[in-house]
Amino acid sequence: MTDTIISSATKEVVIGFGRPFVMIGEKINPTGRKILAEEMRNGDFSRVEKDALDQVAAGAHMLDVNAGIPLADEPALLAKAVELVQSITDVPISIDSSIIDALEAAVAVYKGKPLINSVTGEEESMERVLPFVAKYGAAVVAISNDDTGISEDPDVRYGVAKRIVNRAADHGIPKDDVVVDPLVMPIGAMGTAGRQVFQLVHRLRTELGVNTTCGASNVSFGLPHRHAVTGGFLAMAISHGMTSAIMNPMHAEVKTAVMAADVLNNQDANCAAWIRANRDPDAPGAERSGRRRGGRRARTSG
């Protein structure tokens, strides 16, 4: 059992083996969103507010908040965005930046125990991020690349993850508070990207005993009908042991795939969440009396 507990001032979320998959809303991120970037730069956070509320309404258990805008004062923007989101929702936050000063500024104003996103296996990152993860008693996303870049070899990526977990322990951070991101490449550019992640997630869970997350949308970058690819990827990754992802719960195909995978991976007791979400008898595809293929296949243990 590895439980990673993340909290806001009033609410706790647990990422853990055998538990329902944790959906971390990805939308509050100006990367590739020109209008949002421009608004945030000018101090207009109305879209951040809307994205926060919409994602929570769609079922996000946590929200990722990123303020990565070139040439902007990212530490101030990220801290402001985090404070704003905490003032209007009670879900815990993944504080997301590649700028270490921005992470620290936002963590300082955060109420609760955040997920700090992220530390990498690069020496500078580990030496600067892990001390304040420890200081604030936070959890941290560990990305499995290091000073040599991102390896295509899952064994190398496993080794990097293990090194970060060990270094975190040196700082007094338990492995329960390290959530590893195995790094998801676009499948359109690298056909092995999916299998790499499935193998790596399995090892991270069974050998290293850590929870995992990823930026799921990246897998379908550049493909048509991409949400179906992202959803399929998450279902497959869940069956290999992935326990959370940064994703968009407002895309019905992605959210449905995650909920179905929770059922199929025995993480939704008695299918209760699935039945609650789909109980409208007029919903497309809702069938209460299905047909079994061959009665002999429906027997239980004799």
Place this chain on the structure above:
Amino acid sequence: MTDTIISSATKEVVIGFGRPFVMIGEKINPTGRKILAEEMRNGDFSRVEKDALDQVAAGAHMLDVNAGIPLADEPALLAKAVELVQSITDVPISIDSSIIDALEAAVAVYKGKPLINSVTGEEESMERVLPFVAKYGAAVVAISNDDTGISEDPDVRYGVAKRIVNRAADHGIPKDDVVVDPLVMPIGAMGTAGRQVFQLVHRLRTELGVNTTCGASNVSFGLPHRHAVTGGFLAMAISHGMTSAIMNPMHAEVKTAVMAADVLNNQDANCAAWIRANRDPDAPGAERSGRRRGGRRARTSG
């Protein structure tokens, strides 16, 4: 490499590791279809004809044909249905019956190399089915139950499958021609049904080296929005090594999940089939320029 070759008079289909998943259309089956059963009993095969053409149009690589109607002359009906389907389509057939005489009658009229569905680990089944599988040079579905019933223990089911494969070898049937059905239970009745199959499929592939199939719809029996559950199950099973299934390609959610899983499991070279199927730029969800979550995640090997 384990390639199971199935053919009609003019067309070959290969079930194999790393190859595109083989979709076997499930619809021609009177179990639970009262109108179809009544029509077939009365010699009206118009619905069989329509179901065959519709499923092939929807992308079925093979068709399962079952004529299991209580108190009917199943050997005659099954042979007639198989002949009819072969006269209007060129896809290979899975000849499906629990009545051994019916299997043999249909195999006798079949043109090509059929998939005989099925033999079980029951002594009588093995001793009666395997000789004519060998005689006709057919392939066979091996269902992992035996005289004691269906075990809930995946290790027991693995053992039954192994016993059938060994017995087949005694009859001169190579293991390439044995496609194991690990037996899929309804997830609503047994929460472990999915994980059991994933583990079993993995062992069947890596240890026994055989191809696998299943009656996929059974997993979602009794649940609302069941096609999404079936689709998610197939994507997950494919990531653990399943190579074919008896399923309904006319359900868009199921077929899309299989096609996405082929992409994600590196079985659709250059995503060619996926892009071809989804290239309409006005299709829902089609996005040619997606957003990556954080530029740093999109780097390739450094």
